[in-house]
Amino acid sequence: MGKIKKLYFPFTRAGIQSALMYSVNMIFFSLSELLYCFVMFYVWKAVFAASGGEDFMGFDMQDMFLYLFMTNVTAYLTMSQADNAIAEEIKDGSISMRLLKPVNFNLSVLFKDIANPIILFVMVFVPMTVCIEIYRGVTAGMVMFQPLNCLFYLLSGAVAYLISFYMNMSFGFLAFYVTNLWGMGILKKILLKFLSGAVIPLAFMPTILKNILSFLPFASLSYTPVMIYMGKYSITEMLLNFGLQIFWLVMMFLLCKLIWKSAIKRLCVQGG
Amino acid sequence: MIHVENLRKEFKKTIKEPGLKGSVKGLFHPKSEMIAAVDDISFHVPKGEILGFIGPNGAGKSTVIKMLTGILTPTSGSCTINGKNPTADRKKYVKEIGVVFGQRTQLWWDLPLRETYGVLKEIYEVSDKDFKKKMAFLNEVLELDDFIGSPVRTLSLGQRMRADIAASLLHSPKVLFLDEPTIGLDVVVKNNIRNAIMEINRTEKTTVILTTHDISDIELLCSRIVMVDKGKKVYDGSLDALKSKYGIMRELDFVPEEGDGFSADEFCKGVSLKGEDFKLENQNGKYKVRFNSEKMAVKDMLTYMLSKTDAKDITIRDADIEEIIRRLYKEGVDDIG
Numbered sequence: 001m002g003k004i005k006k007l008y009f010p011f012t013r014a015g016i017q018s019a020l021m022y023s024v025n026m027i028f029f030s031l032s033e034l035l036y037c038f039v040m041f042y043v044w045k046a047v048f049a050a051s052g053g054e055d056f057m058g059f060d061m062q063d064m065f066l067y068l069f070m071t072n073v074t075a076y077l078t079m080s081q082a083d084n085a086i087a088e089e090i091k092d093g094s095i096s097m098r099l100l101k102p103v104n105f106n107l108s109v110l111f112k113d114i115a116n117p118i119i120l121f122v123m124v125f126v127p128m129t130v131c132i133e134i135y136r137g138v139t140a141g142m143v144m145f146q147p148l149n150c151l152f153y154l155l156s157g158a159v160a161y162l163i164s165f166y167m168n169m170s171f172g173f174l175a176f177y178v179t180n181l182w183g184m185g186i187l188k189k190i191l192l193k194f195l196s197g198a199v200i201p202l203a204f205m206p207t208i209l210k211n212i213l214s215f216l217p218f219a220s221l222s223y224t225p226v227m228i229y230m231g232k233y234s235i236t237e238m239l240l241n242f243g244l245q246i247f248w249l250v251m252m253f254l255l256c257k258l259i260w261k262s263a264i265k266r267l268c269v270q271g272g
Numbered sequence: 273m274i275h276v277e278n279l280r281k282e283f284k285k286t287i288k289e290p291g292l293k294g295s296v297k298g299l300f301h302p303k304s305e306m307i308a309a310v311d312d313i314s315f316h317v318p319k320g321e322i323l324g325f326i327g328p329n330g331a332g333k334s335t336v337i338k339m340l341t342g343i344l345t346p347t348s349g350s351c352t353i354n355g356k357n358p359t360a361d362r363k364k365y366v367k368e369i370g371v372v373f374g375q376r377t378q379l380w381w382d383l384p385l386r387e388t389y390g391v392l393k394e395i396y397e398v399s400d401k402d403f404k405k406k407m408a409f410l411n412e413v414l415e416l417d418d419f420i421g422s423p424v425r426t427l428s429l430g431q432r433m434r435a436d437i438a439a440s441l442l443h444s445p446k447v448l449f450l451d452e453p454t455i456g457l458d459v460v461v462k463n464n465i466r467n468a469i470m471e472i473n474r475t476e477k478t479t480v481i482l483t484t485h486d487i488s489d490i491e492l493l494c495s496r497i498v499m500v501d502k503g504k505k506v507y508d509g510s511l512d513a514l515k516s517k518y519g520i521m522r523e524l525d526f527v528p529e530e531g532d533g534f535s536a537d538e539f540c541k542g543v544s545l546k547g548e549d550f551k552l553e554n555q556n557g558k559y560k561v562r563f564n565s566e567k568m569a570v571k572d573m574l575t576y577m578l579s580k581t582d583a584k585d586i587t588i589r590d591a592d593i594e595e596i597i598r599r600l601y602k603e604g605v606d607d608i609g
Contacts, residue, residue: 010391018382021423096343097378101395102367265345 007103008111015115030076030124037072040199041065057204062139063230066132070229071198073128074222077120078157080165082113083188086172087181106256110165117161146231152238153229159245160221166252167217173256176263197223217248273479274317274340274447278349281310281335309335311503312349319446320477322469324494324511326484332503333483334373337451340481341371354446367396370440374452377436379424385435386420389442396443403442410438413468430461437465441472448472450482454489466492515590522570522590524561526583534581542576543568558585 019026044064047056054060059067086109089095098108129150136144171188175181193199195218202210202223213219224241227233233241287303288294310332317323327333338344340351342358342365351358356365371378379388393403411417414434419427427435437453450469454462470493472478482493490497490511497514499507507514528534536552536559543550549564563573570588577583 006394006397010394014380014383014387014391017387018380021382094376096338096373097376099343099362100341100366100369100371100378102363103395104363 004107008107011108011111012115012118015112016119019115019119026119026123030120033072033076034128037069040068040072044068058232059201059203062136066136066230067201067226069128069132070226071196071201071222073125074157074160074225075193075196075198077117077125078161078164078221078225080113080161080168081116082109082165083168083172083181083185085109085113086169087175087185090172090175091180106166106169106260109169113165114161146229149229149231152242153225156225156228156242156245159242159249160225163217163220163245163249163252166249166256170252170256170259173259173263176266192218192221195219196221215244217252220245220248273319273321273354274315274481275352276316276336276340276349277314277351279310279313279336279339279346279351280308280348281332281339281344282306282308282347308347308503310339310346310500313500313503313505314349315498315505315508317479317481319479320473322473322480322482322493322495324482324484324490324497325500326490326497327500327506329485331500333500334451336500337371337449337481337483341369341449342366367443368446370443370445370448372433372436372440372448372450372453374433374450374455377424377432378439379432379435381425382423384421384423385416385427388424388435388439392439392442398443402444406442406444409471410441410468413471414438414464430457433457434461434464434468437468441468444476445478447479447481450480450484452483452485454484454486462486462489469493520564520566521562522565522573522588524563524570524573524577525558525585525587525589526561526577526581527558527585529582529584532582539577539580542580 041064045061048061048064056064086095089098098105101108133145171185172181174184178184195213195216197213197219202213202219205213214223220241224245227241228238283306284304285307286298287305288298313332313336315323325333325336335344339346340353340358342362345359353365354368356368358365379385380391383391389403389407392398398406411420414437416435416438419431419435424432424435433453437450440448448469453465453469457465466489469480469482473480480493482489484490494511496510497507498505536554540550540552543563545563545567549567551562553560553562561573561577565573574586574588
């Protein structure tokens with residue numbers, strides 16, 4: 001552990017320094033995510049108004065507000081950028097410079113990528129959650145914040161990030177085969193948004209679809225941690241879903257290793 | 273130290289037929305063929321040698337370097353460096369080598385240079401004491417002080433290259449691979465870099481493999497050269513041997529004294545050399561004699577010339593290595609080695 005810290009923390013430190021260098025970019029990106037949350041919120045508000053009922057499949061408007069904002073913040077935080085980073089390195093050949101370092105390939109990418117959620121946690125998650133909880137507290141007239149749920153949420157969110165990392169690494173390695181991944185990346189992003197329940201809560205979907213989707217790894221990315229935060233799970237449900245997350249983490253890790261082993265043999269560094 | 277045996281690397285190359293029609297066709301029926309970028313290359317390098325690895329663009333030099341550094345896996349053949357196979361145990365192997373690709377950088381693009389060195393120190397597990405000593409040395413030969421606090425993306429090409437070379441030497445590698453380290457640099461920086469390479473080779477017995485198109489790099493640094501063309505080795509030996517084989521031609525330039533009746537025809541008649549071995553050119557009153565110095569010694573040619581005319585402005589030149597290499601590139605080599 002001490003060795004890992006010594007070898008790989010420099011990557012995180014460098015990642016944070018690099019990311020802060022482009023902090024304006026990050027601020028605008030965060031603002032656009034926030035704007036998206038508000039758009040979704042008003043869309044759902046219209047849906048609730050049209051349906052006439054206070055309660056919609058176990059969600060009231062309060063829940064919906066919390067769900068939309070938390071899901072998007074969670075997805076934003078746990079979404080790994082590793083696929084872009086790795087595809088770019090493969091495309092321009094700078095992957096060779098990484099291969100020349102005496103470090104584990106995946107870990108060096110992970111520790112650099114982790115800089116993102118660390119910064120976003122401080123810059124976006126903490127202020128957003130405080131605002132959300134103040135809003136909830138004021139409208140409900142009492143403190144709604146559950147510290148224990150929040151703690152489990154963070155734990156589940158960390159696992160979600162790791163799943164996302166290995167999933168995106170595997171996706172990024174496709175660049176070994178197709179060289180330019182940009183178009184596929186857009187498709188992937190939109191599919192993920194839908195499949196992980198960021199657009200429509202999985203709870204609203206038809207039972208069969210809901211059951212399938214909640215078993216797939218995509219639900220582990222943001223739906224599971226948010227449900228934990230909202231206190232929608234009983235203890236058993238929480239443990240079960242957490243176990244499922246761990247299962248997918250292991251699967252994604254193995255998939256990533258497998259793809260790496262065959263992809264590295266295909267490497268042909270372009271130019272120079 | 274370095275053993276390369278029958279190294280071969282094939283690439284799949286997609287063939288696109290010309291024009292829009294070809295592009296559309298390629299979408300449905302992509303055609304491809306295998307191309308051998310490196311074909312059966314073998315050589316050995318003893319410890320402490322500086323080997324010049326030369327050849328025209330696209331000859332396969334960089335591909336060989338990439339296989340030797342473990343980035344590419346050879347299609348067949350083997351390379352062993354320090355008793356290690358580069359691709360089999362990448363992490364352990366790369367710890368013992370330093371690599372500079374002239375067209376890429378290993379520095380952290382957004383960080384000040386100093387930070388990159390700090391990161392490398394941790395990754396290569398260099399002790400504080402060694403790090404300090406090394407940085408002092410690198411500072412001295414490569415003059416990093418002026419820009420060590422600036423972010424890498426703001427460095428000029430010359431500064432970046434010096435910084436990159438310093439980065440590759442930080443962990444005292446046993447073998448140093450330099451792929452065109454002086455490309456696009458001015459004379460001062462080139463000198464800086466050559467000095468650093470010579471210093472490190474002298475003090476630490478670092479084996480250096482160097483690819484370059486700059487002939488002075490080779491003349492100043494390399495005791496031995498390996499030349500490749502179209503993926504095949506065409507020459508392996510010392511620079512001097514190459515010179516003596518191809519560099520026996522000398523050039524004598526002179527301007528005859530006006531009014532002493534110098535005649536080119538008469539001058540030619542008095543020389544017994546024939547054909548390729550002798551050539552006289554008149555360039556606006558300045559005469560150029562190219563002759564084979566093995567068949568007629570430089571001294572004799574000079575005496576003969578002085579007996580014919582009271583010449584002024586006399587120069588004698590070696591056929592330069594650049595000329596030799598240009599000829600080798602053009603004609604290929606069959607019988608040398």
